[in-house]
Amino acid sequence: MLAAACHPSTTENPPMLIDELRRKLDPTAVITDPHRLAPYMQERRGLYPGKGQVVVRPANVRDITQAIEICHRHGASIVPQAGNTGTVGGGSPRSATEVVLSVERLEAIREIDPDDGTITVESGCTLASIQRAAYSAGRLFPLSLPSQEQCRVGGNLATNAGGLNVLRYGTTRELTLGIEVVLADGRIWSNLTGLRKDNSAYDLKDLFIGSEGTLGVITAAKLRLFPLPRCRRVTLLSLPSVDAALPLLRQLQAESGDAVVAAELISSTAMAMGQLLEGTPANPLAEADWYLLLELASPDPRADLDTCLSSILEPAMNDGSVSDAAISSSESSAERLWLLRTAIPDGQKHAGASIKHDISVRPGELSKFLPKALAAITEYDKDIRPCVFGHVGDGNLHFNLTQPAQGSADDFLARRAEINRIVHDIVAKHHGSIAAEHGVGQLRLSELSRCADPLSLELMGRIKDALDPNGIFNRGKKIPWTRFAQ
Ligand SMILES: Cc1cc2nc3c(=O)[nH]c(=O)nc-3n(C[C@H](O)[C@H](O)[C@H](O)COP(=O)(O)OP(=O)(O)OC[C@H]3O[C@@H](n4cnc5c(N)ncnc54)[C@H](O)[C@@H]3O)c2cc1C
Incomplete structure (x- = not known):
């Protein structure tokens, strides 16, 4: 000590x-x-x-x-x-x-217990290596991020990563039964018992999950595993209006027995920017204002996902709420449809500099938030290109703004603070979050000081002082309210 x-x-x-x-x-x-x-x-x-x-x-x-x-x-x-x-x-x-x-x-998989549905991993394991280890044991570890070959579970825990399957399985926090952490005073706090029920203490692990390296160094975790899906369908739909996305998703969730694993909204600009990345497959649908990418999966091999999809999509196409649809017929066609979505962040780089917002509102608020935020940006500068996509079922959108096609990247980026302010003020009016899944780090610190509830910030500062009184860990990140903020 x-x-x-x-x-x-x-x-x-x-x-x-x-x-x-x-x-x-x-x-x-x-x-x-x-x-x-x-x-x-x-x-x-x-x-x-x-x-x-x-x-x-x-x-x-x-x-x-x-x-x-x-x-x-x-x-x-x-x-x-x-x-x-x-x-x-x-x-x-x-x-x-x-x-x-x-x-x-720290790359060891310490234990897999398929019957108990748990895997105990060290924090340097890449997310993809954990998914593969679970798969070899006949189980699914459902956390899925486009960065999964590079990111490591210590980082996933520290940021409480979300990703593509939160709708069905929850964020990293909900997939974690326990963690092991080295504290600022050098002691090791371990909570790897794997208990599903334990109300004997505060849930201390939840302090460290999402703390972005400000409270301790996470060294291991016990994570939850699930049955492997036995059948899977991915479908891309074109929608004339964003208002159609959520009712359609809710209907599919209800009628498929909660088989919808992922629901990604893609604007037409985001789809076009994904196409700028070499190797992205062509969009199989006619151009539309919005697209909805859905994945349905079930551990029940007899689940009839095709019938479920057609029973909902046919009426939706007849009444005009869906304009066109493509449904995967094989694993490779499913992967090709997913590439249209996962290519967007890298494709966007080819269109110039971007100012990104990782926001969330209640899913039901999205269709009110989006037109307001888009109109505010157009009023500010009609040449900015909004590249909007993200996890519509969780209310989490990447409200990314790409520089005007004509003009300098530096001039655009110099306007970051005022553009952030415009977007985040609308998020605040809808009682949303300005740091939904990627975290606060340094990027969102000043905006957090402006937008967050002062009492929450004060409590965070007190927790920081209690667990890291000398401010050893990650100064000037995540928490604006602390004596070690600078
Ligand atoms: C192409 C791409 C797509 C992405 N998509 C998503 C997405 O869909 N959803 C999403 O949530 N994120 C996404 N991300 C962001 C990123 O991949 C995640 O935040 C990921 O969880 C970070 O993991 P990492 O191992 O890279 O962490 P790092 O980048 O190394 O660290 C992230 C933070 O965690 C802290 N930290 C790292 N390790 C530890 C530890 N052992 N103990 C304590 N603190 C620690 C660091 O100090 C830092 O504050 C994406 C990133 C890219 C590049």
Whole structure:
């Protein structure tokens, strides 16, 4: 356990810190060579290039506790990092005295218990490797993100990642039975019993899930597994109006026995921007204002998803609420339909700079929020191209705005604060969230201070002070209200 009186300063000597890290951990655990540091410092959107000069990659939980103890003694604060796919600057060191602590070497699957429906994994496992391990044991781990080959479960837990299947299975929080965390004082808090019911304490794991590395370093988790789907259909629909999306989704959920796993809304501009990415299949439908991509899946091999789909889509096409439809007939055609959606974030880059908003409102509010937000942007600058897509069943949209086709990226990005304000004020009027699934990190910190409930921020500051009194972890991120915010 660390000495509580030791307050970090920013004036300690990095060579002494690095020497001690090298001596106490194995030699491959410490990176200082600029070429090898680069991937840990490159933040996905290029908004917050990391300024750190040291990355430490402990090989096990004991070495993580050692690394925390050493950094603490030398006055270095710590930036936890997993797969570095986060989009809000949460994993980027803000100064040269911050040490990146990567969990990437903690890659063990500690246990799979298919009967109990659980898998216990270390936090450096990639999301895709957990999905594959579950599949080999005849089970499904349903968390699914387009970044799943690179992101690691420590990062998924720290951001409470959402993704494509939240509608049916919930966010990372709802898929987690317990976690193991190294605290700021070097002790390990473990809650990996796998109990489904336990009201003997506050649910402490929920403090760490979604805390974006500000309260401790997550080293392992016990996650829930589900029966594998035995049949699956993906369908792409074109809709003349966004108002048609939610009633159609609700009807399908009711009549399929809750078999709808994913429901993604795609605007015509977003669909067109996805097409800019090389290798994206052509859109099989005639052009429309909005598209709805749905996946239905069932563990029951006798489930008749085709009949269910046609019983709802035929009347909808007759009454004009759906203009056109494509339904997968094989696994590969299902994947091709999904590519139309997953290509959008990378395709959008080919259209120029973007200002992105990761917002949520109650699903029923979406059809009121969207026209207002789109009209406000058009009034502000009619040449901005809204590229809207996302998880309509959860009320979470990526309300992304791409720069005018003519004009400079820098001029557009310089308007970020005022554009954020326009969008977030409308979100607030609809009682929504300005950080629905990607987190707050550095990107949304100032807007959070403006939009969030002051009492929630005060309580978060108090929790931070209680668990990390010396402000070791991820300073200046996630929580505006703390003495270590700057
Ligand atoms: C193409 C693409 C698509 C994406 N789609 C989605 C999506 O649909 N839904 C979604 O939710 N996100 C999405 N993301 C964002 C990102 O992939 C997720 O936020 C993911 O959960 C981050 O995991 P990571 O391992 O990359 O974490 P990192 O980027 O390494 O870290 C993210 C945050 O968690 C903290 N952290 C990391 N590891 C730990 C740890 N062990 N203990 C404590 N704190 C830690 C970091 O300090 C940082 O604040 C997408 C990203 C990309 C690039």
